[in-house]
Amino acid sequence: MTSISSARARARRLPSNRLRTWAGIALFLLPAFALYVLFVIYPIAQAARFSLYDWNGLEPLTDFVGLANFERALADPVFRGAITHNALIVVLSLVIQIPFALALALMLNRRFRGRGLLRLVFFAPYVIAEVITAIVATLILQPNGLADHFMTAIGLGDAYHPWLADPDTVLWALFFIITWKYFGFHMILLLAGLQGIPRELEEAAAIDGASRRQAIRYVTLPLLGPTIRVSVFLSIIGAIQLFDLVWVTTRGGPVNASNTMAVYMFDRGFVRFQFGYGSAVAVILFVLCFVLALAYQRWVLRRDTEGATTYG
Amino acid sequence: MADSAVAPRSPATRVSRLAGSIVRWVVLLAVATVILIPVAYAVLGGFRNAAQLAANPVGLPDPWIWSNYIDSLTGPSFWVQLRNSILVAAITTTIVVLFGSLAAFVLARRRFRGREITYTVFTLGLLFPATVAILPLIILVRDLGLQDTPLGIALPQAAFGLPLTIIILRPFFRSIPTELEDAAAIDGCGQLGFFFRILLPLSRPALATVAVLAIVSSWNQFVLPLVMLSSESNWTLPLGLTNFSTQYTTDTARILAYTSLALIPALAFYVVAERQIVGGLAAGSVKG
Numbered sequence: 399m400t401s402i403s404s405a406r407a408r409a410r411r412l413p414s415n416r417l418r419t420w421a422g423i424a425l426f427l428l429p430a431f432a433l434y435v436l437f438v439i440y441p442i443a444q445a446a447r448f449s450l451y452d453w454n455g456l457e458p459l460t461d462f463v464g465l466a467n468f469e470r471a472l473a474d475p476v477f478r479g480a481i482t483h484n485a486l487i488v489v490l491s492l493v494i495q496i497p498f499a500l501a502l503a504l505m506l507n508r509r510f511r512g513r514g515l516l517r518l519v520f521f522a523p524y525v526i527a528e529v530i531t532a533i534v535a536t537l538i539l540q541p542n543g544l545a546d547h548f549m550t551a552i553g554l555g556d557a558y559h560p561w562l563a564d565p566d567t568v569l570w571a572l573f574f575i576i577t578w579k580y581f582g583f584h585m586i587l588l589l590a591g592l593q594g595i596p597r598e599l600e601e602a603a604a605i606d607g608a609s610r611r612q613a614i615r616y617v618t619l620p621l622l623g624p625t626i627r628v629s630v631f632l633s634i635i636g637a638i639q640l641f642d643l644v645w646v647t648t649r650g651g652p653v654n655a656s657n658t659m660a661v662y663m664f665d666r667g668f669v670r671f672q673f674g675y676g677s678a679v680a681v682i683l684f685v686l687c688f689v690l691a692l693a694y695q696r697w698v699l700r701r702d703t704e705g706a707t708t709y710g
Numbered sequence: 711m712a713d714s715a716v717a718p719r720s721p722a723t724r725v726s727r728l729a730g731s732i733v734r735w736v737v738l739l740a741v742a743t744v745i746l747i748p749v750a751y752a753v754l755g756g757f758r759n760a761a762q763l764a765a766n767p768v769g770l771p772d773p774w775i776w777s778n779y780i781d782s783l784t785g786p787s788f789w790v791q792l793r794n795s796i797l798v799a800a801i802t803t804t805i806v807v808l809f810g811s812l813a814a815f816v817l818a819r820r821r822f823r824g825r826e827i828t829y830t831v832f833t834l835g836l837l838f839p840a841t842v843a844i845l846p847l848i849i850l851v852r853d854l855g856l857q858d859t860p861l862g863i864a865l866p867q868a869a870f871g872l873p874l875t876i877i878i879l880r881p882f883f884r885s886i887p888t889e890l891e892d893a894a895a896i897d898g899c900g901q902l903g904f905f906f907r908i909l910l911p912l913s914r915p916a917l918a919t920v921a922v923l924a925i926v927s928s929w930n931q932f933v934l935p936l937v938m939l940s941s942e943s944n945w946t947l948p949l950g951l952t953n954f955s956t957q958y959t960t961d962t963a964r965i966l967a968y969t970s971l972a973l974i975p976a977l978a979f980y981v982v983a984e985r986q987i988v989g990g991l992a993a994g995s996v997k998g
Contacts, residue, residue: 422901423816427828430813430872433805437869438835441846448846455849502741505734518984519742522749525980525987526973527930529948533955533969534752537962544751544767578745583991590992641841642932646952660841667845668937676845687837 448677455673467678499584532646565655591625756967778967791950801864810875818883835873919990
């Protein structure tokens, strides 16, 4: 052992060997790095460049307009509407979807027959394509569809409601679909977090006379903090980038009532060939996600290391 | 049972425990029903006709109509799209697993300047799906001459799949003891030999996880095929499905049959690979 490592240390000092080490590292890193730079980083840089031009995506890139595209986007009531729709989905996800996922995770965090099967069912929608979810949901929510039959059967509402075509209900319907598809993902994350919490802590609380409710409130939830924050972060990022589901169900309609930022970007850029303008919207999306990620790093990771010292 | 050792059983606690367990089961079964209904609606709906669907979308089809499924299965488009989806998923997964594990190897086991920055740059990609970069990606793929080819979808997909792959593989590769590598070196095994003959075989569970995740995300990818694939013979299932559903808007039953045919392989795959999907995503997002 020692002879090898000292031989290695000696070898490392030789310039030709150092070169070989570097070449070895480059050889391993290069394929992934090249692919990543070409298809992830370069397009992001290109979007930043395109965003400064008035451009239809075909002609030469000559019509430099500075920040005009950004001004136009931020002044456009349709884009502002899209931002509020994303924000509403974020708020609903945090207020309804994550607590719901947490409640189910708590219910599944004990041994009983059928637990594995329930977990399998709850998580299944996550692997179903958004396109498939969207198509089936559109048919279920169409007027006189399954949803209307159900509502009539339980005595709520009439038999004819265009859930996805009514500006007042479309966002709620979409949020319902999103929750259907994604609560299982958050439930699985939270369940993994719960399983990392030692049973003894809850038992100790019980010995000290805490009810189950109190044990959850004062022992389990604080220890689950890091996982909850990850879940919150992923939920926000997902809600901000929402695209497939909305594009297939409503394309942002009726009359922009369900437009999201990504749908707006795609519609202006790809459908109306305003590549420069669409790129500006994409840049706004990038910056938003990036700022969120930095805030998350500062806010969440710092707290997590603090937490680690308490029980680590 | 640890719980019962802590709290002595009085009749009152037994009653409240029973009540709690009933509430739990009612909630859990209600949620499971809400999840399963759309799936059952789609699969059973494929066996109805439009009139049956409008009159009574609940219950079993009466009579069972097989033509929707038979038409989809005997028509050419379903099989072509299935083949394209499989092809794209296979290319994507091969690239992402191979390139990802090569990079994760040095990021996990070699010290070099710039390693952590490189890793951070890779992890940042987790923030952005291809959708957000779609406009410049169209131009790039067009300039590379890959528009309307499976590779034009697979390459960007693989690139956007690298972050999660590297995040999952790095700690796994790191946990393999250095002694193994030293022993291999004594036996004359070079870096590449160690990587392919020892590290990869030992990492089979982690590789299975990243492969399964790559397959699922490729299978479900919508926006890249939507903008890149113009000829019908190249369409993947999600793209074919959307176009089918806009083409036959009124024939709900046909849409449901076609959708179910695309859905069933995915669900079957999920039932087999649940462990990898769940474990990988939980690990990836906690560490990301």
